[in-house]
Amino acid sequence: MAAGRLLVIDDSPTVRKLVELSFANSPWHVEFAASGGQALAAARRSPPDVILLDFVLPDMRGIDVCEALSKDSRTSRIPIVVMTGKGPEVAHAFRAFPAFQCAIGKPATSAVILEAIEAAFVKTPNKDLVRPGPTLQRREAAAKALYLTLREALAQIPAWMAELGVQAPAPYFAKKLLSPELMGRILSTLAPFTSEQTSAPSAGVATSLEQANASFQGSIKGWTVGGLITFLEASGRTGELQLNLSGETQLIYLRAGEVILVSTREPTRYLRGALPPQARLHSVSRELMDLAEREQRATGTPVFVTLSAQGAFAPALLTDVLRAIGRRLLLDVVDVTEAKFAFVDLPHLPAYVEAHGRHVSFARNTLSFGDDEERGPGSLSEQQRLLMRMREAATTALPNADDVYTRVPGFSGRVQAFEMTGAERRVLSLVDGISPAGQIAARSGLPFEEALATIARLGAVNLIHSRGATQAESPGSSRPLMILEPDADGFKTPLASLLEKRAVPVRLVDLSGESDVLAAVRREHPRAVILNAAIGGSLDTAKRVRESSELSEVLLVALIEPQMADRTSELLAAGFDTTLVKPIVYSDIERLLH
């Protein structure tokens, strides 16, 4: 009997169980995917030897999966057996794909499935190509290099034994083995093998490496940025880690293995999201802001550093602001599983990093309140209770893939209290009150079970709940949306009409007639205030709302005419939480309401 890895793509638990039982006593290693998207990701990550494919999947058709596999050099040669209720007559649709082997009826007996899979495996003419030779050679070479490096270290254990004395062996040897020197050597040993997998690092990365005669570069695939940072921390290195994430460069500075500052070359991204109150810039001139943005694009120096040097931002606030934004940027990327990186050993970090860099911590599950300030609503005991529930969630059962989750009433106020990883934010953004948990997990790009665990965690801290547990929002409890916008027929009236159609209608309150906008906002305490940035006084209104502590939960949205789209950074810096450019899409308004 042949032995290999089989990937079964079927959303039916019954079929999956049948296949599992069919191969229970075989040497085959069987993996499962419940959707096309999940299957494609799994097959690309680690190509199996044979694929058993259902004809109809929840997110795409079997033939589309087959087509996508055939277009990817990593998966194009994996033999495919199709399972369908239509039986063998659908085979003609798949014949165009060389990897297609046969179609079997559904339901099929164990014997039929086994026979088809074995035949597919044996009949594959170039099955060695399923696992490309160069990859295997690289892995072997990397393993040998790592072995040689570790052998040298491990050879010292007998000598260390003599030194051990009465100390506990585990911490003693851990300290000896995981020294910064050894971790650095392991990284250097593996770097050439990692960089071989890198295809054309970005120009920015390559340039920096040349300039600094630098250390190593590579790709992250199948592990996380958080893992890379942990590794660098353990190595005790000092320098600049450059991450290239979908064309954007993020800079992470380490001093003796400690992350002390995080920046990015894109000022808009740097300023997006909830900024600490002291980071809001109300009176910076456009010219100065342009200068600061140019500097950040060129060198990664955060805008606040340049503004501070120009006397437009208080130096005393710099350390805290850089740390808070750095933590947000770091949390955004720790779960990313695909990125290019380059590490540059630097004898001296940039002056502003040395002066204002402080430890920026990250933890994988940071769905908790900030560590050094009480930011959330509720008492300390409430926070403790939530944290307890979060920890309990780690051990509770994963949600059922069919469960539909929705955001809790008052979500927008609650969510401000949490610091989340990028993955948690991604999963949260997919919770729409319609999609089942399984579909959200498949779309999230995370490993399936990890995504479900994330949903469980979000539920445990009461940000979302399954529809069964939903206490429906009552119309009376809904806070309105307020708007200051001159276009009535083209904007306000249709918006009001769309908000009326919601399952829980939301009032749209027009601020046009208000003589005191701030008083009106205080009176209504809306979910969000949308201000057309072209209206004179909008920036001032935003500033006054932001300065009002009881309105800290109110989202401030700048509505921008398309001709003014380049003002985004300026508006974010002025205190707006987000911007919408006309013609806006209604789903953006829905996002504000959540």
Place this chain on the structure above:
Amino acid sequence: MSSSWGQGAELRILPERLADDRLSELQAICSAIGASVLIGDDAVGNALPPRVAVTGLGRGARRVPQQVIQWLDENAPEACLLLLCEEPLIRSSVTRSEGRVTLVAWGSGRELIRSRLRMLLSEPPPAESDERVQGETLARRCWTACAGDRRSLTLHCDPEGNTRLALTIADAGATRTPSDSRALLRLPSSADAWHVDWPALPHTVWLLSTQRLPTATDLGAVHGGKGSVVVRAAPGDVALAVTPALGEQLARDLGQLLESNAAGGGPAVFDAVTRAARTSQASSVAVVEVR
């Protein structure tokens, strides 16, 4: 319309979840677009499978009924499914599953249902690389339609699903290949952005959607002269291009014409503008709708 039991047809109505009055209404809509229709959930047998199946979705239901999936799997695995629901939807038409499933609310009006059926019955784009698209075509993420003088304004779809609306330089005549022509509007296969270019030729480009605020935007007036512009695309977006520039009267009335037809989606807009363009100097009209 041929409505019968037991013959092959391009459209199949699965009546189990449709009340009698809804079924009659649906038959009338199908008749208006001239589609051949079969009613019932009996097996297709040896007849050609339908290209579109239509059924209702019960109040509160959020998933495609299992029996419908099974029927499609067994009888028409390539068919698209149109689900008609009684509940009001904020987005009047929602497309899921790589374009296979479309959900429309009865309350959105007959025009929209008619338009969705016409869309789903459109031909797929040509399989050849970057071939010029004629008439109405349906790809996974967009629907396109082109009418008039096809030498000046042409639509192209490549096998990867990228759609390009090109403005051919008039002086060069019809001998130019698609790659020579100026791209006026591009929609990548991900259908997440409109890439608009502005050649120095008279033309009109609008973006409209009932999910946009404001509903209709004259992109030329907003972005003209800026070179290439990228506007985020969203499902329900309809982009309209007319060339050469419209007559003065139609140009003045176009915004209102588009707003009054936006609820019917791309086909309704296409029909309205094509009709109006006959009386104008416009020679070509092209529409792309994101699904």
